[in-house]
Amino acid sequence: MSTPVKRYTVTAALPYANGPKHIGHLAGAYIPADVYVRYLRLRQRDVIFVCGSDEHGTAIPNQALKENTTPRAIIDKYHALIRDSFRELGISFDVYHRTSEPLHHETSQEFFLALHHKGLLTEETSEQFFDAQANAFLADRYIIGTCPRCGHPDAFGDQCEKCGSTLSPAELINPRSTLSGQTPVLRPTRHWYLPLQNYEPWLREWILKDHAHDWKPNVYGQCKSWIDAGLQPRAMTRDLDWGIHVPLPDAAGKVLYVWFDAPIGYISATRALFQELSSGTRQFATPQRDFGAVQPDDWKTYWEADDTQLVHFIGKDNIVFHCIIFPIMLHASQRFIVPTNVPANEFMNLEGNKMSTSRGWSIEMHEYLTDFPGKPDILRYALLTNLPETKDSEFTWKDFQAKNNNELVAIFGNFVNRALVLTQKFFANMVPPRGPATPVDEHALAAIAAAPAAIAAAIEAFRFREATAALLDLARTGNKYLADTEPWKVARHDLPRVGTILHIALQIAANLALVAEPFLPFSAQKLRSMLRLQPHPWTAAGSDTLLPAGHELGLAELLFEKIEDPIIDKQIKKLMDTQNAPTPAPVVAPLKPEIVFDDFTKLDLRVGTVTAASRMEKSDKLLRLTIDDGLQARTILSGIAKHYTPEQLVGQHVTFIANLAPRKMMGIESQGMVLMAEDGDGKLRLLQPDHPVRPGATIS
């Protein structure tokens, strides 16, 4: 709204290097970001496209344990895999860095210290689980125990991988440390917090007011939700030995929170880019344009100058970090600019279900590249036309096939092929001269002139589906033009007229080659070579003189190939097979330690009759039961709403623990615990006597 934009810093979410990344990630961030950047480059704007691997956090050591190797080996492996996949898919980063690099550690520590020296971080002490034997605080992921929901014996402290529940370590039954197997204890620990709440007025001004109209509704809504809920201080450090050390004298064993250091990775990557550009080395930098002579410090303008536009491309899971926390860090630094826009996408589902690498329900980038060699553009196109821009979308293999066969092949590729084959046939593969234009010709020329602006407007508004559709519309125009003018018929009596028609058709093809570059870079390149067309800036798009009369064309080949059913069926089968893979044997909980008879007699187990049952408001799982135990009506809350309706329970016998200390949940006191048999798959069933008994009957 103020200063004209002089340069762009475009980032795509740092992929977490704990495993391969799938096409949902591509659809969420990388493909739209790449289209945007390639477009800006064609506009000859000053843009950098930065990314890198996010290699810290607790999940990396965790994955190392799973794969029985070291964190270093994990990040090396997945960094390379992800980086190479991106490159093969044509994601044109100027630099792909990694957060394990010393330069990033240094950048992050400087950032942390800058905030610390300004007095913007607070120190607080809280209680966290500690493993006395390993002498280490345990991140949630390092604590495992029996899941209180499904009984899975190896649920993590933050989440049960089996039933998907979100947990906190305190909920686990028989919690144990993965480091030593010991039961962890609570112990106080000190951390540095960023008081997010202090920045609420600024956020309200910056997001809710200044960006009320230019940010996407899903992003804006999420931000508003967070701000209105009231922001809390957030710990920016962790007790861990994998990560970036807190650069303070009294902070042994403390590292920066991964979400503190990861977004700083964008800055580190930018620094790395300019270091390598100025020194001529190429380790992480893969410059996609001529940057000219630069100095190492030139990175600063891309993060500090007001006339730089910073755009973060991310998936919706990252909104809070890129719109709230990182901007607060940037703003608090009083040095860096904050993002101009954060065009986050929703999620892409796969054949009806959420994508998940761990459950095998996904298409990994490297798998696609192996199964469809030389066809990155088809995936780019299929994702682009189906981006989850406003809501979750769905990828199916049939749709992928249809998009390729009916659109890329039949409309785009076929038009180009028609124009080239006709030119070969009638004009010895030379661009014929153009004669007087008829109204039909004028119409086609007008379409050529209008297309680039329509595409550009959609890209600049972050509407990539629309932009892609506009691209294909130009190819449709070409097909229609040929159908309307019928050069194969005209050839029988008026060859010069055929020349005019093909001249215009070839200009359409040339324009396609130009404006397709951001979307389908490999095919655009191929088409350019078929036309022997030099690269042009975007400003040349819309011109009807890209190919001069007399210009000799190159060798015509098929731009896209049909994909036959068996290929698609094979992919679908592959996906289905992952679900039919031998399901892990039903979980039978391991035996607990032996107890003596006295331990058993401490339990007062009884049978009661349910006299009333109702759902608890605001709870999916809790039922409020009133139970006649022979003495009184006692209230017990039970987490069985997913398994029984209140109506089913009234009148039923239930067994319960009568002398369990009362516990308040959702504001209601629960006086006991109803016993349930739990199946391996998490289903709960009542435990009942096989004949009616009187309420209060004891169990022994």
Add this chain to the structure above:
RNA sequence: CGCGGGGUGGAGCAGUUGGUAGCUCGUUGGGCUCAUAACCCAAAGGUCGUAAGUUCGAGUCUUACCCCCGCUACCA
């Protein structure tokens, strides 16, 4: 009434400030034969989640409710 996003022809989606409901794919019929049985034209197909309200007029505004997705919470 926890928060956010979304519910529009068979499928996937557009619909800016309220003024006769559009696009792509699919379907059906026709045309064409240069082209990867591709292309072009036409038609059929929607009570815009439900109900009420504001208005001369609502997919578009208000209210209530229903459903889907995500986040959050309870789970003795």
